[in-house]
Amino acid sequence: MDPLNLPETNSSVTQEVVSDHLETLLEILPPILQSELRSHQDLQSLIEVVLDLGRPPLVRFRDRELLPNLTEVTSEDIAHVVSRIGSFGDDNRAGIERTLHRISCLRNRNERIIGLTCRVGRAVFGTIKIIEDLVTSGSSILLLGRPGVGKTTMLREIARVLADDVRKRVVVVDTSNEIAGDGDIPHPAIGKSRRMQVKSPSLQHAVMTEAVENHMPEVIVIDEMGTELEAAAARTIAERGVQLIATAHGNTLDNLIMNPTLSDLVGGIQTVILGDEEARRRGTQKSVLERKAPPCFDVVVEIQGWNEVAVHPNVTIRVDTLLRGYKVTPELRWINTSGDIQTGHGLPISLAATPIRSEENTSLLFANDAPMRAHQSQKLGGSQSNGKPDLNRGNSADHSTPSKVHKLYCYGVSRERLEQTIRYFGIGAQVVSSIEDADTILTTKVHYRKRPDLLKAVEQEGKQIFVLRRNTPLQLEQFLKTLSSSWASERQNRLAEGLEEAEEAVNLILNGGEAIELEPQRAYVRRLQHVLAERYNLGSASTGRDPGRRVIIFHP
Numbered sequence: 194m195d196p197l198n199l200p201e202t203n204s205s206v207t208q209e210v211v212s213d214h215l216e217t218l219l220e221i222l223p224p225i226l227q228s229e230l231r232s233h234q235d236l237q238s239l240i241e242v243v244l245d246l247g248r249p250p251l252v253r254f255r256d257r258e259l260l261p262n263l264t265e266v267t268s269e270d271i272a273h274v275v276s277r278i279g280s281f282g283d284d285n286r287a288g289i290e291r292t293l294h295r296i297s298c299l300r301n302r303n304e305r306i307i308g309l310t311c312r313v314g315r316a317v318f319g320t321i322k323i324i325e326d327l328v329t330s331g332s333s334i335l336l337l338g339r340p341g342v343g344k345t346t347m348l349r350e351i352a353r354v355l356a357d358d359v360r361k362r363v364v365v366v367d368t369s370n371e372i373a374g375d376g377d378i379p380h381p382a383i384g385k386s387r388r389m390q391v392k393s394p395s396l397q398h399a400v401m402t403e404a405v406e407n408h409m410p411e412v413i414v415i416d417e418m419g420t421e422l423e424a425a426a427a428r429t430i431a432e433r434g435v436q437l438i439a440t441a442h443g444n445t446l447d448n449l450i451m452n453p454t455l456s457d458l459v460g461g462i463q464t465v466i467l468g469d470e471e472a473r474r475r476g477t478q479k480s481v482l483e484r485k486a487p488p489c490f491d492v493v494v495e496i497q498g499w500n501e502v503a504v505h506p507n508v509t510i511r512v513d514t515l516l517r518g519y520k521v522t523p524e525l526r527w528i529n530t531s532g533d534i535q536t537g538h539g540l541p542i543s544l545a546a547t548p549i550r551s552e553e554n555t556s557l558l559f560a561n562d563a564p565m566r567a568h569q570s571q572k573l574g575g576s577q578s579n580g581k582p583d584l585n586r587g588n589s590a591d592h593s594t595p596s597k598v599h600k601l602y603c604y605g606v607s608r609e610r611l612e613q614t615i616r617y618f619g620i621g622a623q624v625v626s627s628i629e630d631a632d633t634i635l636t637t638k639v640h641y642r643k644r645p646d647l648l649k650a651v652e653q654e655g656k657q658i659f660v661l662r663r664n665t666p667l668q669l670e671q672f673l674k675t676l677s678s679s680w681a682s683e684r685q686n687r688l689a690e691g692l693e694e695a696e697e698a699v700n701l702i703l704n705g706g707e708a709i710e711l712e713p714q715r716a717y718v719r720r721l722q723h724v725l726a727e728r729y730n731l732g733s734a735s736t737g738r739d740p741g742r743r744v745i746i747f748h749p
Contacts, residue, residue: 214289214291214292214293214294214314215236215237215239215313217289217292217294218242218289218292218294218311218313219231220277221273221274221277221278221289221296221311222242222273222274222311223244223250223266223270223273223274225263225264226242226250226261226263229261229263230242230252235254238254238255238256239252239253239254239313240253240254240255240312240313240341241253241310241311241312241313242310242311243308243309243310243311244266244270244271244274244308244309244310244311245266245299245307245308245309246266246267246268246271246307246308247265247266248265248266249261249263249264249265249266250263250266256736256737256738257734257735257736257737258734258735259734260732260734260749262749271306271307271308271309274296274309274311275298275306275309277289278296278375279375279376281298282369282392282393283392283393283394283395284368284369284393284394285297285298285299285300286298286369286370286371287375288370288374288375288376289374289375290374290375290376290378291374291375291376291378291380292314292374292375292380293314293315293316293349293373293374293380293382294311294312294313294314294374294375295311295312295314295369295371296309296310296311296312297309297310297312298310314374315346316346316349316350316380316381316382317346317350318350319350320343320346320347320350320499321347321350321351321354322528322534323500323501323502323526323527323528323534324494324502324504324526325354327492327494327504327506328351328354328355328438329354329355329358329359331436332436332490332491332492333431333436333437333438333489333490333491333492334351334437334438334439334490334491334492334493334494335439335440335441335449335458335459335489335490335492335493335494335508336348336438336439336440336441336494336496337440337441337443337444337445337446337448337449337493337494337495337496338440338444338495338496338497339444342496342497342498342499343496343499344416344440344496345371345372345416345440347496348372348414348416348438348439348440349372349373349382349383350382351414351438352365352372352383352384352386352412352414352438353382353383353384353386354384355386355412355436355438356383356384356385356386356412357384357385361411361412361436362387362408362409362410362411362412363383363384363385363386363387363410363411363412363413363414364386364387364388364389364404364408364410364412364413364414365379365383365386365387365388365389365413365414365415366389366391366397366400366401366404366413366414366415367379367388367389367390367391367416368391368394368397368415368416368417369391369394370390371416371417372388372414372416373386373388386414387408387410389403389404389408397415397418397420397423397426398420398422398423398425398426399426401413401415401423401426401427401429401430402426402429402430405429405430405433405435410435411435411436412435412436412437412438413430413435413436413437413438414438414439415427415437415438415439415440416439416440417440417441417442418439418440418441418442418455418458419441419442419454419455420454421454421457424454424455424457424458424489425457427439427457427458427489428457428486428489430489431487431489431490437489437490439490441455441458442455443455444495445495445503446459446493446495446505446508446511446512446515446521446523447515447521447616449493450462450512450515450516451613451616457485457486457489458488458489458490459484459488459489459490459493459508459512460484460485460486460487460488460508460509460512461484461485461486462482462483462484462485462516463482463483463484463485464480464481464482464483465480465481465482465483466479466480467479467480467481477517477518477608477609478607478609478610481516481517481609482516482609482613483513483516484509484512484513484516487509488508488509488512490508491506491507491508492504492505492506492507492508493505493508493511495523500527500528501525501526501527501528502525502526502527503523503524503525503526504523504524504525504526505521505523505524506524518608518609518612518624524536524537525537598621598622598623599621599622599623599632599633600622600623600624600625600630600631600632600633601622601623601624601625601631601632601633601634601635602624602625602626602627602628602630602631602633602634602635603624603635603636604634604635604636604640604645604647604648605636605637605639605640605664606635606636606637606661606664606669607664608624610664610666610669611624611635611669612624614666614669614670614673615673622673628647628651631656632656632657633656633657633658633659634648634651634656634657634658634659635658635659635661635672636648636658636659636660636661637660637661637662637663637664638660638661638662638663641658641660659672687714687715687718688717688718688721691711691712691714691718691719691721691722692718692721692722692725694711694712695711695721695722695725695726695744695746696725698711698746699725699726699729699731699746702731702746702747702748703729703731707747708745708746708747708748709745709746709747710736710743710744710745711743711744711745711746712743713737713740713741713742713743714742714743714744716739716742719735719742719743719744722744722746723735723744726744726746730749731746731747731748731749732746732747732748732749733745733746733747734747
């Protein structure tokens with residue numbers, strides 16, 4: 194396909210690959226790897242090729258990884274690739290002119306390149322069908338989502354639609370040439386949008402301001418906002434009435450509010466001391482969190498998959514609601530198999546959209562906390578995990594929810610502080626307003642000693658009461674650790690079962706068996722299964738998508 198002649202968009206098709214220039218990417222690879230890839234039947238789902246010195250090449254597809262039966266990568270192989278691409282910038286990224294492919298490098302202590310990640314860049318039509326009404330409304334939109342979910346692809350299509358279909362003056366601030374490709378001529382996937390290149394990622398905020406001051410844009414498109422200076426530049430753009438379309442690091446609006454660097458994008462957070470009367474009227478503590486300023490964005494879109502998003506249409510109201518301790522339910526949008534857009538509402542963001550931290554990380558966070566007294570409570574805990582990190586988290590984050598959501602009622606304990614701690618650590622608990630709905634009542638030693646009628650009634654009903662020494666963040670964190678330990682023991686059992694299954698598969702293969710496909714597991718367990726296979730000099734690969742992603746063990 195000629196990259197300069199884009200096909201007409203087919204409205205009945207959700208996604209249509211416009212151009213991926215795979216052949217151009219293959220031509221820069223070592224010849225023996227080129228031959229291996231060209232014969233592969235699923236080449237269109239190729240995501241990236243990893244070349245690390247002294248290791249065999251690694252090829253990643255959309256649903257699996259492959260280790261071609263090739264020799265180790267040499268210095269000559271890496272030099273072969275580097276000589277056929279553009280120069281690397283301060284962020285160690287380069288590209289291939291007139292394409293969207295990105296090549297990132299690893300360097301040793303002497304600045305010598307010892308590894309390359311060659312990532313396929315694709316221009317795709319139809320990726321914004323699900324939010325096109327928001328894009329064309331003139332609203333400033335912030336896109337959130339995990340790495341690899343398609344934020345930049347959607348951003349590129351937004352620029353094209355606004356420039357070509359809506360006929361607005363669009364300027365793309367292109368750090369690392371990620372949006373419009375390498376070289377001086379931008380890729381046609383951004384349509385008639387103008388592209389401003391950024392010499393260094395540290396200068397992105399300055400180029401954002403320059404774009405507004407020098408080129409009179411109606412729309413500015415930016416990828417990967419991640420610093421306070423960029424957040425301040427975004428506020429400058431918003432105050433001048435320019436539509437801003439951007440992506441940022443983070444999965445949910447809830448995460449963004451708790452991020453001290455990027456919270457300014459949604460208005461910023463400050464602590465306010467209320468008067469006694471106002472605190473009583475609100476039913477809160479005197480110290481509360483409030484929004485500092487108007488948000489830079491009108492809409493936040495959480496990209497959950499290629500055909501599924503969660504939309505927060507009025508960021509001002511949503512942020513204020515979350516800060517006051519109430520639940521926020523995003524509008525869900527998805528595209529069915531017929532290509533039609535459907536809408537609905539999901540679980541409250543405080544329970545459904547917040548990633549659940551694994552027990553490995555949680556145990557580290559609480560390792561040095563002081564103990565806490567519990568009254569009339571059954572033991573919730575099991576054994577703690579070994580504290581090892583999830584080494585495969587970058588490609589397949591483990592966001593599985595616990596089997597039970599604990600409902601808590603606060604008596605003499607700050608509800609706002611508890612909910613902030615729950616959100617921060619990703620614990621599956623919910624603070625309820627009615628004591629009848631609660632599983633556990635949380636109070637302090639001072640309040641419990643007064644023996645109020647409410648707590649006496651709770652004890653008579655046999656409900657669980659936890660008594661904190663003081664109403665402090667440290668005590669709340671320790672309480673949540675105890676609460677989550679029951680989930681840790683359950684997941685520890687699943688870990689043991691996964692390793693036992695892998696050991697049985699290894700024994701069968703060593704005794705002459707064929708390749709064996711294991712049961713689906715979370716990322717941490719899969720990683721240990723890979724290590725086990727490697728220990729016995731066997732090959733292994735992950736296949737499928739979460740939650741059905743699983744390991745295959747085979748003879749190399």
